[in-house]
Amino acid sequence: MSDFKLKASALALSAALMAPVAAQAAVEGPSGMDFYDVPSINTTQNGDLIWYRNATVNLGAGAALAKAYNVMYRSTDSLGAQNAVTGTVLLPSTDWTGAGDRPTLSYAVGTHGLDQSCAPSMQLQAGTDYEIRNIRAALEKGYAVLVTDYQGYTTGATPTYLAGESQAHAALDIFRAASQIPHAGIDLNAPSAVWGFSQGGQTAAWVGQIADEYAPHLDLVGVASGGTPADFPVVADYLNGSTGASFLLGGIIGLAEQYPADIPVDQLASANGKAAIADYKTKCTFEFLFDYMNESLSSYTVGNKDLDELLQIPSIGQRINEQNLGGEGADVPVLLYHGTADEFIPIEQSVELKKDYCRRFDKVTYDVYPSEHIVTLFQAAPTVLTWLDERFAGQDPRNSCYSLSANPVSNANPGGGDFIVTLDEWNLDAELHLATLDQTVELPEDTTITADANITDESLVGDLYVPDFYAKLKILINLTVGLSVEPVGQIEATTQLSRDGILAINGSTQANVLINTAGFSWLPIPFNCKTIEPATFDLNYQGPISDFGAGGIVFEGVTEFSELECGWMTALFNSLVAGPGQQYSFRVVPPAPERL
Amino acid sequence: MFKPLTLGLSVAVVAAITGGYLFTQSDDLVKVAGQGVTDNSVAIATESYSAEQLSVMSPDTLIDMQKDALAAAREDSSRETDLTSVNGRPEFVSPAEWLILNSVSAQNENPDTELLRLVNLIRFNKRLELWQKETDPQQREALADAVLSLIPARVVNQDMSKEKAQSLQYRVLSSVLNDPAELRKRAGEEAARIGVQFGFDQASS
Numbered sequence: 124m125s126d127f128k129l130k131a132s133a134l135a136l137s138a139a140l141m142a143p144v145a146a147q148a149a150v151e152g153p154s155g156m157d158f159y160d161v162p163s164i165n166t167t168q169n170g171d172l173i174w175y176r177n178a179t180v181n182l183g184a185g186a187a188l189a190k191a192y193n194v195m196y197r198s199t200d201s202l203g204a205q206n207a208v209t210g211t212v213l214l215p216s217t218d219w220t221g222a223g224d225r226p227t228l229s230y231a232v233g234t235h236g237l238d239q240s241c242a243p244s245m246q247l248q249a250g251t252d253y254e255i256r257n258i259r260a261a262l263e264k265g266y267a268v269l270v271t272d273y274q275g276y277t278t279g280a281t282p283t284y285l286a287g288e289s290q291a292h293a294a295l296d297i298f299r300a301a302s303q304i305p306h307a308g309i310d311l312n313a314p315s316a317v318w319g320f321s322q323g324g325q326t327a328a329w330v331g332q333i334a335d336e337y338a339p340h341l342d343l344v345g346v347a348s349g350g351t352p353a354d355f356p357v358v359a360d361y362l363n364g365s366t367g368a369s370f371l372l373g374g375i376i377g378l379a380e381q382y383p384a385d386i387p388v389d390q391l392a393s394a395n396g397k398a399a400i401a402d403y404k405t406k407c408t409f410e411f412l413f414d415y416m417n418e419s420l421s422s423y424t425v426g427n428k429d430l431d432e433l434l435q436i437p438s439i440g441q442r443i444n445e446q447n448l449g450g451e452g453a454d455v456p457v458l459l460y461h462g463t464a465d466e467f468i469p470i471e472q473s474v475e476l477k478k479d480y481c482r483r484f485d486k487v488t489y490d491v492y493p494s495e496h497i498v499t500l501f502q503a504a505p506t507v508l509t510w511l512d513e514r515f516a517g518q519d520p521r522n523s524c525y526s527l528s529a530n531p532v533s534n535a536n537p538g539g540g541d542f543i544v545t546l547d548e549w550n551l552d553a554e555l556h557l558a559t560l561d562q563t564v565e566l567p568e569d570t571t572i573t574a575d576a577n578i579t580d581e582s583l584v585g586d587l588y589v590p591d592f593y594a595k596l597k598i599l600i601n602l603t604v605g606l607s608v609e610p611v612g613q614i615e616a617t618t619q620l621s622r623d624g625i626l627a628i629n630g631s632t633q634a635n636v637l638i639n640t641a642g643f644s645w646l647p648i649p650f651n652c653k654t655i656e657p658a659t660f661d662l663n664y665q666g667p668i669s670d671f672g673a674g675g676i677v678f679e680g681v682t683e684f685s686e687l688e689c690g691w692m693t694a695l696f697n698s699l700v701a702g703p704g705q706q707y708s709f710r711v712v713p714p715a716p717e718r719l
Numbered sequence: 720m721f722k723p724l725t726l727g728l729s730v731a732v733v734a735a736i737t738g739g740y741l742f743t744q745s746d747d748l749v750k751v752a753g754q755g756v757t758d759n760s761v762a763i764a765t766e767s768y769s770a771e772q773l774s775v776m777s778p779d780t781l782i783d784m785q786k787d788a789l790a791a792a793r794e795d796s797s798r799e800t801d802l803t804s805v806n807g808r809p810e811f812v813s814p815a816e817w818l819i820l821n822s823v824s825a826q827n828e829n830p831d832t833e834l835l836r837l838v839n840l841i842r843f844n845k846r847l848e849l850w851q852k853e854t855d856p857q858q859r860e861a862l863a864d865a866v867l868s869l870i871p872a873r874v875v876n877q878d879m880s881k882e883k884a885q886s887l888q889y890r891v892l893s894s895v896l897n898d899p900a901e902l903r904k905r906a907g908e909e910a911a912r913i914g915v916q917f918g919f920d921q922a923s924s
Contacts, residue, residue, distance in 0.1 A: 559823065559837070560823060560826075561827070598822055598823060683879070683882075683883055685883065686844070693848045694789075694792075694816075694841050694847070694848050695816050695819065695841060695844075697840075697841075697844040697847070698837055698841040698844050699819070699837075701879075702877075703878075703879060703880045704877065
C-alpha cells in the first residue's frame with residue numbers, strides 16, 4: 124500500500140471518528156488480526172472504548188498476571204485529530220496492599236518499530252516484548268498496568284513515532300478505555316501514574332505537562348520519565364551518524380506521518396532514502412538498530428542535505444521544536460532519570476529539562492544512573508516503582524531542585540563506532556561452594572567486573588577485580604583458615620544480541636584459589652598456599668537484554684581446583700579444598716544510582 | 720630464606736589447629752584417635768591425643784608429628800590400593816590432621832564414608848607432595864609409581880576429573896621417563912586405567 128493510500132485511509136478513519144454519535148456500549152472485538160481493523164463506530168469522548176477482547180499475553184513464567192485484555196479506543200493525535208489506538212490492559216494477580224484503591228499505571232513503552240508486528244500488544248502476546256521485565260515488576264507491585272501501542276498500529280496505519288502529544292494522549296486515554304471494559308474492575312477514579320523510558324520517557328513527560336488540561340478527570344499522582352528526549356534538535360544531532368542513528372531515521376518517518384505537509388518526506392528523501400524508509404517500516408527495534416547504525420541523515424536525503432540544513436527549513440524546524448519538552452510546567456510530581464553513559468539520548472539535555480521544571484517550581488526528583496541507555500531502562504525499575512509507591516501513598520517526593528549535587532556529565536562511549544556497553548566497575552555478587560567442606564564462600568562486596576561488551580563485533584573483554592580478603596572456613600572452632608581468590612588474566616567472551624533482544628555471552632575467566640591466612644581468629648597469620656594452576660570459570664549466559672540492567676545476568680557452573688602448593692600442610696589443604704565439583708555463581712550487578 | 724619462613728608458618732598453623740576445638744565439638748570424633756585401623760595393610764597409630772592435649776604441645780613437637788606422618792606416608796608408598804576401611808588414625812595422618820578430617824567428615828551425611836575418602840585422599844596427596852619434593856632420581860621414580868597407582872581411585876572417588884588425572888599422569892611420567900616412545904606407551908597405559916583414550920597432543924598441551 125502506498126503512503127498516499129495509507130494517509131487517505133487514516134483521513135477517512137479520522138473523519139469517521141469525528142462524527143458526533145452517541146457513545147455505544149462496549150463491544151467485544153474480533154479475534155485475530157481483524158481486531159486491528161478500525162470499525163465504523165463512533166464514540167463521544169477521548170478514551171472511549173471502541174472494542175475490547177480477552178487477550179492471551181506471554182509475560183513469562185511466574186508473572187503476577189490475573190487477566191489481560193486488548194483494547195481499541197478513541198484518542199487524538201498531536202494536531203487534535205481523532206484517531207483509534209490499540210493497547211493492552213493487564214490485571215495483576217497480586218493483591219493491592221497499599222492504602223486506598225488499587226492504582227492504575229499507564230506504562231509507556233520505548234521504541235518498538237514501525238511495522239504493525241512490532242506493536243506492544245502483539246509482542247506481549249508473542250512473549251517477545253523487550254520491556255516485559257518492567258511490566259512484570261509493575262504487576263508484582265499490585266498495579267493494574269495499561270500498555271498503549273500508541274497511534275499507528277491499526278491495520279493500514281503508520282505510527283506517528285515521537286510525536287509527543289499524540290503519544291501522551293494515547294497513554295492518558297487508555298485509562299478511560301480500561302475502565303469501560305465490563306467487569307474488569309478498573310476504576311477511572313483510582314490513583315494513576317504514567318511511567319516510561321526513552322520514547323516512553325518522552326510520553327510520560329508530555330503527560331505531566333498536559334494531563335491537567337487533557338485528562339482532568341484522572342487522579343494522576345505522578346509521572347516517571349527516564350532516558351527522556353527533551354530537546355529534539357540536540358538529541359537529533361547526538362543520534363546522527365551515531366550508534367543510535369536508526370532512532371533519528373525512525374523519528375523523521377514518524378513525525379512526517381504526523382505532519383505530512385510540514386515534513387514532506389517523499390520530497391526530501393533520495394532514492395536511497397526512500398528504500399531505507401520502506402525497509403525501516405518492516406523492522407522492529409533490534410533489527411533496525413543494527414541495520415541503520417552510524418548512518419548519517421544526509422545519506423537519505425535529496426542532495427545529501429544534512430541534519431542542520433533540514434532543521435533550517437522553517438516548517439521542519441518548527442515541527443521538530445514542537446516536540447521539545449519544558450517551556451511549561453508539569454502538573455504532577457515528576458521523576459526524571461537518566462544514565463550518564465547513555466549513548467542514544469544525551470544526559471545533559473535531560474538535566475536542562477529538570478532545570479526548566481525547577482524554574483517553574485515543579486516537584487522534580489532526579490536520579491542519575493552510571494549506565495548506558497538500555498541498561499538504565501531496566502536497572503531503574505525498582506527505584507522507579509518505589510517512587511511510584513510513595514506517590515500512591517500520598518507522600519511528598521524528594522525535590523531535587525534544591526539539591527547541591529553537581530550536575531551529571533556524560534561519560535558515554537563516543538558515537539559513530541561500535542555499539543559498546545561498558546561495564547565500569549560493576550559489582551559482582553559472587554560466591555563459591557566448596558565441595559568437600561560443603562561451605563559457601565562469598566566474595567567481598569566490592570568484587571567488580573570491568574569490561575567492554577562490544578555488541579557490534581560480538582566480543583566481551585574485561586577484568587575481574589577481587590580485593591584482598593579472606594573467608595573463614597569452618598573447620599575447627601577458633602581456627603581461622605582464610606581462603607581467597609586471585610583473578611588471573613582477562614575475561615574473554617563472545618557476546619551476541621539477537622534480533623529479538625536475546626543476549627548470549629559465552630566465555631571464561633580464570634582465577635587461583637589461595638589459603639592466605641591461618642591461625643586463631645584474633646591472630647590470622649599470612650600463609651601462602653595457592654593452586655598450582657588457575658581454575659577456569661565458564662561464563663555462559665543467555666537471556667533477555669533486560670537482564671543486563673536488572674542484575675539478571677548470572678554465570679553459574681562447576682569448576683575444578685588444581686592441587687595447592689603450600690609447604691608442610693599441602694596434603695591437608697589439597698584434601699580439603701582441591702578437586703572437582705566446586706560450584707560458583709557470579710551475578711553481574713550495575714552500580715547503584717544517585718538521587719540528586 | 721624460604722624454608723625457614725615456611726617452617727615458621729607451618730608451626731603457627733599447626734599450633735593454631737591444635738589450639739582450636741573440633742568444630743562440631745563431638746567427643747566421639749576425638750575418641751577415634753588412637754583406635755586401631757581395620758585395614759591390616761596400613762600401620763596403625765597407637766598414640767591418642769585430644770584437641771586439648773595437642774593444644775598445649777610445643778610447636779616443635781607438633782611439627783615433628785607432621786614430619787612423622789609424612790615419613791609414614793613414604794613408608795606406605797609401596798602399597799598400590801586405597802584403604803577399604805578406617806577406624807582410627809593411620810600413621811600417615813598426623814594427630815592434627817586427624818582432628819580436622821574428622822571434623823570435616825562429621826558434617827557429611829555419611830561421615831564414615833567421607834572420612835575414609837578423606838583419609839585415602841590425604842594419603843594420595845602426601846605421596847604427591849613427596850614426589851614433588853624428592854630430588855633423588857631413584858626415589859622420585861618410586862614415588863611416581865606410588866602416585867600413579869592411586870590416581871584411578873581418585874577418579875572413581877571423584878577427587879579429580881579425568882582431565883586433571885590425565886594431566887597429572889603425564890606430568891608424573893614426564894618427570895621420570897626421557898624416552899618419548901616409552902613416555903607415550905606408559906601414558907597410554909595409565910590413561911586407559913582411568914578410562915581415557917590417550918592422545919599425545921592432548922596430554923602435552
